Amino acid sequence: MExxxxxxxxxxxxxxxxxxxxxxxxxxxxxxxxxxxxxxGCCSAACTTGNFTGFSLREIHILLKRGENDLxxxxxxxxxxxxxxxxxxxxxxxxxxxxxxAKQAFTKNEGYEF
Amino acid sequence: xxxxxxVIGGGTAGMEAAGRLARAGMSxxxxxxxxxxxxxxxxxxxxxxxxxxxxxVLEYLKGQISHQNIRLLTGQQVTGFIHKxxxxxxxxxxxxxxxxxxxxxxTGFDLFKSERKExxxxxxxxxxxxxxxxxxxxxxxxxxxxxxxxxxRIGFLHCVGSRDEKxxxxxxxxxxxxxxxxxxxxxxxxxPASKVFCFYMDMRMGGALYEELYKEAQEKYSVGFxxxxxxxxxxxxxxxxxxxxxxxxxGRPLKMELDMLVLMxxxxxxxxxxxxxxxxxxxxGENRFFKPADHHFGTNMGNxxxxxxxxxxxxxxxxxxxxxxxxxAVTEIVNYLNTGRK
Ligand SMILES: Cc1cc2nc3c(=O)[nH]c(=O)nc-3n(C[C@H](O)[C@H](O)[C@H](O)COP(=O)(O)OP(=O)(O)OC[C@H]3O[C@@H](n4cnc5c(N)ncnc54)[C@H](O)[C@@H]3O)c2cc1C
Ligand code: SF4
Ligand code: SF4
Ligand code: SF4
Numbered sequence: 334m335e336x337x338x339x340x341x342x343x344x345x346x347x348x349x350x351x352x353x354x355x356x357x358x359x360x361x362x363x364x365x366x367x368x369x370x371x372x373x374g375c376c377s378a379a380c381t382t383g384n385f386t387g388f389s390l391r392e393i394h395i396l397l398k399r400g401e402n403d404l405x406x407x408x409x410x411x412x413x414x415x416x417x418x419x420x421x422x423x424x425x426x427x428x429x430x431x432x433x434x435a436k437q438a439f440t441k442n443e444g445y446e447f
Numbered sequence: 448x449x450x451x452x453x454v455i456g457g458g459t460a461g462m463e464a465a466g467r468l469a470r471a472g473m474s475x476x477x478x479x480x481x482x483x484x485x486x487x488x489x490x491x492x493x494x495x496x497x498x499x500x501x502x503x504v505l506e507y508l509k510g511q512i513s514h515q516n517i518r519l520l521t522g523q524q525v526t527g528f529i530h531k532x533x534x535x536x537x538x539x540x541x542x543x544x545x546x547x548x549x550x551x552x553x554t555g556f557d558l559f560k561s562e563r564k565e566x567x568x569x570x571x572x573x574x575x576x577x578x579x580x581x582x583x584x585x586x587x588x589x590x591x592x593x594x595x596x597x598x599x600r601i602g603f604l605h606c607v608g609s610r611d612e613k614x615x616x617x618x619x620x621x622x623x624x625x626x627x628x629x630x631x632x633x634x635x636x637x638x639p640a641s642k643v644f645c646f647y648m649d650m651r652m653g654g655a656l657y658e659e660l661y662k663e664a665q666e667k668y669s670v671g672f673x674x675x676x677x678x679x680x681x682x683x684x685x686x687x688x689x690x691x692x693x694x695x696x697x698g699r700p701l702k703m704e705l706d707m708l709v710l711m712x713x714x715x716x717x718x719x720x721x722x723x724x725x726x727x728x729x730x731x732g733e734n735r736f737f738k739p740a741d742h743h744f745g746t747n748m749g750n751x752x753x754x755x756x757x758x759x760x761x762x763x764x765x766x767x768x769x770x771x772x773x774x775x776a777v778t779e780i781v782n783y784l785n786t787g788r789k
Contacts, residue, residue, distance in 0.1 A: 373648045374693030377700060378678035383693070384700050392698055421566070421678050423648075425612040 352400025359438040360397065360431055367431050369424040370394045376418035376428050382411050390418055390428055397435065409435055410447060449474040449516070450784040453537050453547035455525045458486020459508060459766055460758025461553035463773035466511025468551075471781050475517045476545055478537070480524035480719070484512070486555050492585035494766060495622075495629040496656035504766060520545075524719065527726045533753065533788050548788075549753050549780050552729075552737065553773070554720040556759040559608030559616070559713040566679040567607065567710055572688060574598075574705075575680065577607075577712045578626055581634075590637055598641060598706035601634055602690055603627040604677055605647040609713030618734045620713035621763040624651045627711050628664050635668040644671040644703070646692055654765065673701065680708060714763040729754065737761050747776040753788070755780055 361367055370391070377389040388411040396405050409432060418428040439445040450473055454465045457479030465477040483489065485508065491501040512519070524540040528550060537545045561569040561577050568575045573593040576584075584590045592598055605627055609620040624647065631643045650672070652658045664670040675692040683689050687704040694701040716735040724731050730750045732738035737756045740748040747755050757776035758769040 371648065372695060373676035374674075374695040375676035375678045377693040377695075378675065378691050389693060389698060389700075391693060391695060421613075421676075423606070423611040423613060423676060 347399050347401065349399065353402060354398075354400040355442055356402050356405070356435060356438045357397040357400065359442070360434040363434050364427055364430045366424075366426045367394060367397075370426050371424055373423060375421045375423060376426075379417050379421045381415070381417065382413060386411050388412065390432070393435070394426075394431065397431075402439075405435065406439055406445060409439075450549070451476070451547040452549045452551060452780060452784075453478065453535065453545060454551045454553060455537070456486070456553035456555055456758075456760070457481070457484040457519075457521070458553060458555045458758065459488050459504070459769045460555065460760075460773045460776075461486075461551070462508040462512050463770050464551055464553060464757050464776050465517055466508075466514060467774060467777040468780065469512075469514040469516035471777060473516065473781070473784070475514075476520060476547065477512065477517055478520045478523055478525055478539065478545075480522070480540075482522050484509070484519075484521065487558075488766065490579055490586075491582045493629070493633065495625045496654065496660055498629070525723065527723065529727075530751070530753065535753065549755065549784060551755045551757055551776055551780060552720070552723075552760055553757045554717055554723070554760045556714040556763065557717040559614070559620075559715050561607055561710045561712050563614055564607055564611075564710075567604065567677070567708070568680045568682075568688070569710055572680065572682055572708075574688060575708045575710065577710045578623065578630060579712065581630055581709050585633060590634065592706055596706075597638055598634075599638075600703075600705050601631075601638075601641060601643050601707045601709065602688075602703070602705040603631055603643070603645045603709045603711060604690070605645065605711050606676065607710040607712050608715070610648065616713060616715065616734070618763075619651060621651065622654075622765050623711035623713060624649075625654060625657045625660060627709075628652070628657075628660050628670070630709065631670045632660070632664050632668050635670065642671065643668070644673055644705075646673050646675060646677050646690065648674070648676050655767075673703075675701070714759060716760065720760050727751075734762070747772070747779045753783065755783075 374391045377383045377391045382388045412432045416429045436447050452468050452473045454461045454477045465475045468475045528537040535547050652661050675695045677690050677692045681689050730738040739746040755776050757773040
């Protein structure tokens with residue numbers, strides 16, 4: 334049944350303190366190179382998926398760091414783990430492993446299936 | 448007899464230092480491998496931050512070295528040196544040796560070889576050029592496409608060969624951001640109807656009047672700035688260049704057609720100086736430039752007593768900094784020769 338009445342619009346603000354950063358912690362323990370990302374977007378520019386869908390690996394990195402996991406969980410399915418992004422990253426981030434570990438963390442911590 | 452200082456490299460740093468050393472009463476031999484003095488300065492047109500002509504600075508430097516205490520050796524490359532006690536013997540490519548009491552290395556930098564970033568198409572696509580190529584065009588007053596046509600849209604690509612693990616250079620070359628802005632303004636002056644864009648990761652405008660130049664580029668010349676590192680450049684069927692980037696502030700990939708792309712090539716320790724350092728056990732830092740004895744108090748000294756450094760052989764420096772660094776080297780050398788020799 335439709336719900337009527339008032340509802341509160343979810344605030345746009347990133348609630349840094351309320352957000353859960355266990356996923357990014359899990360990744361950083363295993364792939365510390367994620368910390369080296371400078372958000373230059375070169376990986377996203379090179380990425381075939383990113384050129385056809387709303388997926389940006391650069392954005393995934395920053396969303397993970399902010400604990401915006403709901404967005405990451407949906408978006409990350411699109412990555413093909415092809416590794417093109419690794420070839421261009423000026424900071425030597427092991428980009429593909431970040432995606433791989435993110436999926437692993439969502440499955441381990443939340444029982445989420447990809 | 449006056450103490451004898453051998454200055455290696457006749458660019459901005461070497462010329463300024465040689466002049467000052469001579470005036471401080473030293474006898475100086477200035478050795479330059481090229482046939483002319485001036486180093487990279489000779490290749491530039493108008494200088495940031497105030498767009499003074501590089502020829503004017505060159506004239507000043509020539510004035511500095513016109514002194515009876517200075518002996519000039521051009522067309523001779525220093526290939527090594529040895530020292531016994533306090534005396535140095537420098538050897539050059541054609542087999543000569545020169546003795547002196549102290550050495551000043553002012554060997555400068557090499558421009559990053561942009562062919563190494565193959566994905567940007569330098570040496571493959573004819574209208575992909577470097578910042579140095581553009582300066583040469585400015586000097587000849589001939590900025591144009593290979594076809595002879597006027598460029599309508601020009602891109603400047605920051606950080607080519609700098610801040611890039613893939614080429615082994617993690618450092619920032621420090622003056623290519625302001626060079627891009629300076630050149631963008633220059634291009635707009637020649638082609639007021641053109642549109643110019645800078646593709647940058649960070650705008651590093653930390654120098655006297657740099658930020659002002661940046662603002663002027665926006666205010667008077669409508670230069671566009673796109674934040675993202677270009678991943679690759681291709682040519683489309685219209686024979687125009689196409690740059691691919693993520694417009695990170697929008698969060699979407701962007702492609703743009705360009706007539707001309709200028710690569711802001713970084714500064715590297717010169718290959719000659721690397722060879723010289725290895726030959727003579729002079730230490731290089733992690734960025735391969737000569738390693739200073741101390742980052743605060745000893746940027747003119749290294750690991751060998753009596754060997755001094757000046758200019759862009761120690762780090763990417765602009766001309767203002769290079770001249771200051773050469774002057775401080777002179778102070779250190781005079782001090783060493785008067786009191787510091789053990
Ligand atoms: C594209 C570009 C644009 C620039 N524009 C500006 C600007 O507008 N304003 C500004 O302030 N700065 C500018 N700079 C920076 C400027 O070029 C440097 O600050 C300056 O050239 C440093 O002077 P230097 O004497 O240390 O080195 P160099 O100019 O590199 O001179 C070194 C000299 O040493 C010689 N040498 C090297 N090894 C040997 C050897 N073994 N034996 C004998 N001789 C040797 C070389 O032939 C050369 O002549 C620009 C740099 C770049 C890359
Ligand atoms: S590994 Fe994923 S993010 Fe990287 S280029 Fe391939 S699809 Fe894109
Ligand atoms: S290319 Fe590397 S540094 Fe740039 S956004 Fe991607 S992961 Fe970060
Ligand atoms: S000065 Fe600017 S263009 Fe040059 S390396 Fe640093 S950030 Fe890149």
